[in-house]
Amino acid sequence: MAGLGLDLPTFISQLISFLILLALLTFFGYKPIRAMLDQRARKIKESLEREEDTKRKYEQAQLTVQEEIRKAHEQGQDIVIRATQTGREIAEKAEQEAEQEAQAAIKRSRAEAQRERTRAIDELRREFVDTSILAAEKIIEETLDKEKHRSLIEETLKESVTFKES
Amino acid sequence: MTEKPFLKRFLNLRVILFIGLALAIVSFIGGSVGAMFRNSSPLVFLATSSPQPVLPAEKPFAGLFVTNTMIASWISILVLFGLFFFASRKMKLLPGGLQNLVEFFCEVAINFTDDVAGKKWGRLFFPVCFTIFLFVLTNAWLDLTPGFGTVEMNGVPLLRNANSDINxxxxxxxxxxxxVEYQGFKAKGASYLQKFFNFGLLACGFRQLFSGRFKNGLKDTFMGIVAVFAGFIEGLSELIRMISFTFRLFGNMLAGTIVVMVMIYLVPWVIPSLFYGLEALLGFVQALIFAGLTLGFLTMAVTSEREETS
Structure with a gap:
């Protein structure tokens, strides 16, 4: 074996050298590199999870937005329907009020006309009385008690009016 | 216009091949082989000293026990340490340059060990297996660097391929x-030793023989002897494995060195370059075999038979 170069001091020296190399590489190479690889793998995993989470949130937000849009649409429809109804009610009310006002105006006009008529009749009656008195005075040329005469005619007229109306 | 670079490249390749062939022919005729046919000595500029391979590592410094293979292995250690130190000095999450390169090789090796031994054991086996791989590979490739074995001190080369020193x-x-044995013992405890010292069946056989159950006793005694013998063979194979490990690497590396040495002597130019390429491949393969086999034996040592069969 010595011919091959087998030598205990060389063997031990090489063994120590190899163990030193193993220690050096483990502490200065493998450990930090392994830690970095693990850290990177963790980061990538986290990023992927975050991406997945963001995607899920985005989809959820999209659904919420769609739901909100649908609700807003429904509310809008509701508002339009209510506005139309309110408009119709207002129009109806206005129409009713106008009709009531018209009716009141007609009523007022009628009352006015009635009043005018009554006044005209009264006026006419008075003129007629006066004319009758004058005529009677002229005819009988006798001055009667004017007031008494008047009341006589008035009574007669009333009787005649009552008679006519009945 | 587009064909010109290709043509240029082709011509260049042809020129290089021609020059290479010419140099090979000149060195063949003018070198030691040609000299033998010509019955004269080789041409002056092609004359190399005849190869004299020396098996034991030599000591370039008189009075010191430091051998040239020791110096070479220290250089390998320095190269590897430097590589890993500078790669892992300022590590970034987004790697670049040297860090990227070293990380890539480490990741390949980690995945390989994880695939073979599983994640739990792979993490434990990786440092030793990968260091063996790197040490063997660096020793082998360092031998191929220009000027490696040319510097001499006291008539002895200052550097020599460390793998070619049997130590x-x-x-x-x-x-x-x-x-391997430590991991096997650690994983299985005392039952790991049963692989080598399996006396259980033999003792059972003896007990049956003494208690009068001859038929079963004889059968178990026979099987027990077989088991003890198998354990002995198992133990022997572990030791022989160590010898085969040693001589596989030693033989391949020494043979490679000698082949290159002989080729340089016979045909000094061009042809040795081809053998250099072959040596580079051989160094890689040997490193891979050494580390791979260690990993395989480690995995076998820590895996129970139940797991193996399942």
């Missing part, structure tokens, strides 16, 4: 053997 392969084999 280095033997040291690696011993490390591999000890690590």
């Amino acid at each position: 280095v392969p033997l040291m690696l084999a011993v490390v591999s053997f000890c690590f």
Whole structure:
């Protein structure tokens, strides 16, 4: 074996050298590199999870937005329907009020006309009385008690009016 | 216009091939082979000293026990340490340059060990196996660097391929053997030793023989003897494995060195370059075999038979 170069001091020296190399590489190479690889793998995993989470949130937000849009649409429809109804009610009310006002105006006009008529009749009656008195005075040329005469005619007229109306 | 670079390249390749062939022919005729046919000495500029391979590592410094293979292995250690130190000095999450390169190789090796031994054991086996791989590979490739064996001191080359010194392969084999046995013992406890010292069946056979159950006793005694013998063979194979580890690496590396040496002597130009390429491949393969086998034996040592069969 010595011919091959087998030598205990060389063997031990090489063994120590190899163990030193193993220690050096483990502490200065493998450990930090392994830690970095693990850290990177963790980061990538986290990023992927975050991406997945963001995607899920985005989809959820999209659904919420769609739901909100649908609700807003429904509310809008509701508002339009209510506005139309309110408009119709207002129009109806206005129409009713106008009709009531018209009716009141007609009523007022009628009352006015009635009043005018009554006044005209009264006026006419008075003129007629006066004319009758004058005529009677002229005819009988006798001055009667004017007031008494008047009341006589008035009574007669009333009787005649009552008679006519009945 | 587009064909010109291709043509240019082709011409260049042809020129290089021609020059290479010419140099090879000149060195063949003018070198030691041609000299033999010509019955004269080789041409002056092609004359090399005849190869004289020396098996034991030599000591370039008189009075010191430091051998040239020791110096070479220290250089390997420095190269590897420097590489890893600078790669892992300022590590970034987004790697670049040297860090990227080293990380890539480490990741490949980690995945390989994880695939073979599983994640739990792979993490434990990786440092030893990968260090063996790197040490063997660096020793082998360092031998191929220009000027490696040319510097002499006291008539002895200052540097020599550390793998071609039997102490280095033997040291690696011993490390591999000890690590395998340690891991096996750690994983299985005392039952790991049953693989080598299996006296249970033999004792059972003897008990049956003495208690009068001859038929079963004889059968178990016979099987017990077989089991003891198998354990002996198992133990022997572990030791022989160490020797085969040693001589596989030592033989391949020494043979490679000698082949290159002989080729340089016979045909000094061009042809040795081809053998250099072959040596580079051989160094890689040997490193892979050494580390791979260690990993395989480690996995076998820690895996129980139940797991193996399942």
